[in-house]
Amino acid sequence: MNFMMLPPEVNSALMFTGAGSAPTLAAATAWDGLAAELGEAAEAFSSVTSGLASGSWQGPAAAAMAAAAAPYAGWLSAAATRALGAATQAKAAAAVFESAQAATVHPELVLANRNQLVSLVLSNLFGQNAPAIAATESTYEELWAQDVAAMVGYHGGASAVAAQLAPWQQAIQALPGRVAEMATTGPAASAAAALASGPAAALGIGNNGSGNFLSIGNIGNNNLGSGNTGSANLGGGNIGNGNLGSGNTGNVNLGNGNNGFFNFGNGNLGDTNFGSGNSGNLNLGSGNRFGSGNIGFGNRFGDGNFGSGNAGSYNFGTGNNGSFNIGSGNNGDSNIGFGNFGTNNLGFGNNGSNNIGFGLSGSNQIGIGGLNAGIGNMGFGNAGDNNVGFFNSGSNNIGFFNSGDGNFGFANAGSTNTGFWNSGGTNTGFGNGGSLNFGFANGGVENMGHGNAGSFNMGFGNGGGGNTGFYNSGTYNTGFSNAGETNTGWENSGNVNTGGYNSGGLNTGIGSPDTQAGPNSGFGHSGSGNSGFFNSGDGNSGFQNSNTGVSANGHSGVRNSGDATNVGFSNSGSNNTGIFNTGTFNTGIANSGSDSSGLLISGTNSSGALNSGDDQSGFNN
The missing domain is CATH 1.20.1260.20 (PPE superfamily)
Known part of the structure; x- marks a missing residue:
């Protein structure tokens, strides 16, 4: 070897x-x-x-x-x-x-x-x-x-x-008869000749292409980096051309882990984004999901927003659920103000449409109503019901400027969030355009970390999905800057490698443009399609993972078990991201329920920490 x-x-x-x-x-x-x-x-x-x-x-x-x-x-x-x-x-x-x-x-x-x-x-x-x-x-x-x-x-x-x-042969050639003959033609002479002509020169690892300078394992030309599949990359592990960074899938990206064209930042899924974790095009900011031309954080399903945490298009402000709003916490369209529930309102805390004023219940009114237009509120300017705070157009919120329901924090257009500027649902953190995230500025779903446009990642700057690490545009990798799939290591543009800078597949080591026979890379596996060390089952990357179910996808990370796609460390169950989770579709640490994000949650569809009930945000509910 x-x-x-x-x-x-x-x-x-x-x-x-x-x-x-x-x-x-x-x-x-x-x-x-x-x-x-x-x-x-x-x-x-x-x-x-x-x-x-x-x-x-x-x-x-x-x-x-x-x-x-x-x-x-x-x-x-x-x-x-x-x-x-x-x-x-x-x-x-x-x-x-x-x-x-x-x-x-x-x-x-x-x-x-x-x-x-x-x-x-x-x-x-x-x-x-x-x-x-x-x-x-x-x-x-x-x-x-x-x-x-x-x-x-x-x-x-x-x-x-x-x-x-x-050589000893020269010393005994002068001996008479059979001794000299055996010395020059016997097995010992053949072995000595083989050793004398053994390899001692090739110290490089080899590129498949031309013009690759001080680099290894490239398939392509003129790369100043290693492990690329493509040409003219200044970085490692890219699939594409002209990338200034590592782990990108696409062309001319200035950053890492991007999946697209000309992104300036990390972990974007789309084209010409300036920031991280965006899913869409021409976004300036981070964590925007399925939209284009947004300036801000955590905007979702819309275009042209100037602000953060909006679910809709062309909003100027934060936490709006709708379009063409100027202000924050509005639920509806074309509102100017704060916490309005309806359309075409001017003011704050109105529940209805075409109102001018605040705290009005109904439509087409001008004036001043109560402190809150909804019922069961504690605070002022709330158009929804059962809120504690101010300017909430949703219901059951604790905080302000929330247009969604059941949030603990501010400016959330989604529901059941603990944090702020979340347009997705059941997030613990801020600026998340996706759902079930534990962290900030994630445009994907069920990520633990920040700046992930992909989904089911633990780490940061991942444009792909199911990764444990950072700057991966591929899927199910354990490591960093991998554009390929199911790698354990770094800057691999090929698949199922253990090591770094491999543009081929199934390699154990560094800098190989070739694809080996398989079925695994690394050591100590039972199963196929595994990289890393001592995994059992199929399609795992990392260390000591056990995939015993029938899922086509394995785990990434360390010591995960269960049926399908756990990402991180020591998770059991299925589709968990984080550390020590035992339920299903959880993100965070030591959650035993399902569809939750945060810490030590045993309920369902909850965010925050220490919640045992269902549909809870905040702490210790």
């Missing part, structure tokens, strides 16, 4: 396990002893034969004996020299190993880096650890490169030591 394709966990373990240089040094000592004994034998043999030939044994027989014995005496002397050379080279080989081991990263440092990554990801509830996660992964790449450099040096040093060894 090529050591350049192995992660530091493997290379470091190979260098620090086993007996080390001790056996080689012991062999050097043995060769020294053999050289001394062969030298003494050669000297004694020569002395005896010389004494006989010059003493009492004279005549033709003595001369023939001396001539026959001379090659063996010479061979003993040559063998002593060869043994001494072998001892010297064994000592040199031990020194090369010790130098390579000193240059190799200690396995404890690799383990500490991976533990730090897990800790950062587990505590990255709202994406606050994104810079630290990126720095930790950058350090991991440096560890990988350091190990590869150490192994390259080891390979070169060992090859140089081997080249200095004098």
Whole structure:
């Protein structure tokens, strides 16, 4: 196996396990002893034969004996020299190993880096650890490169030591008869020839294309980056052309994890977005879903909004559910003001249409009504019912400017949210255009993190779906900047790879443009289509996941179990995103109910934390 394709966990373990240089040094000592004994034998043999030939044994027989014995005496002397050379080279080989081991990263440092990554990801509830996660992964790449450099040096040093060894065949060719024949034509000679012609040159990993500079594993031309399928990319793991960033699917994206064209930002699904987590086109902001030309955060199913948390089109303000509103918290169309329920109202807290004033119940009125137009409200300017706060056009809200129902917070056009600027439903966080998110600025659904236009992601900046990590435009990856599918690692544009910079498929290592036979990459799997380590079932990425159901999609992350598509860490059940969830379609941490986002929720369709009832937002309900 090529050591350049192995992660530091493997290379470091190979260098620090086993007996080390001790056996080689012991062999050097043995060769020294053999050289001394062969030298003494050669000297004694020569002395005896010389004494006989010059003493009492004279005549033709003595001369023939001396001539026959001379090659063996010479061979003993040559063998002593060869043994001494072998001892010297064994000592040199031990020194090369010790130098390579000193240059190799200690396995404890690799383990500490991976533990730090897990800790950062587990505590990255709202994406606050994104810079630290990126720095930790950058350090991991440096560890990988350091190990590869150490192994390259080891390979070169060992090859140089081997080249200095004098072949034993030359020393025994002078021996008469069958011995010389066996030395030049036998199996030992064939093996020595094979070793002498072994590979020692190719240190690159190889691109499939031309003009790729200081990069590996590209399929395409003129990439200044690695693992791309396409051309002229300045970054890694892209599928497409001209991307300035990593993990993009599409062309000319300036950022990471985008799925589209000319996006300036991260994790967008669409074209020409400026921001992150947008699903649509020409949005300036983040977390907008299924709309175009929005300026702001968390707008949904509409175009041309200037503000945040709107569900509709051409609103100027926040938390409006409708279109052409100027203001906040309006439920309807063409209202100017706050908290109106209806259309064409001018003022605030009106329940009806075509009203001018505030707190009016009915239509076509001018004047001042009660503090609230609805019933059961505590506060003022509420057009809905049973609100605590002000300017809510929805019902059962705690907060202000909510046009949806059952929210805890402000400016939510969706329902059952805990937070603000959410146009989707059952979110815990802010600026989410999708639903069931735990975090902020997510345009997709059931994400834990921020800036995800895709769905079922744990992390940030993912334009694809089902990923554990960040900047993935592909699906079901564990890692970062993958445009392919079901990878464990980074910047892979191919599928089912374990490692980085692979534009091919089913590779274990780095920088391969080829697709292997499969059925898995990585180690220790039972099943097929898996990447990573020790997964059971089909289609998993990450570590120790078990997909035992009949779903076509596996899990991504670490130690997930259940029937289908859990994303994150130690989730059971199905379709959960986050950490330690046991129900279904939950996002967050340790939720046991269903269709909820947040922390420790056992109810259904709830957001927030510690809610055991159904359809609850907020805390401890």
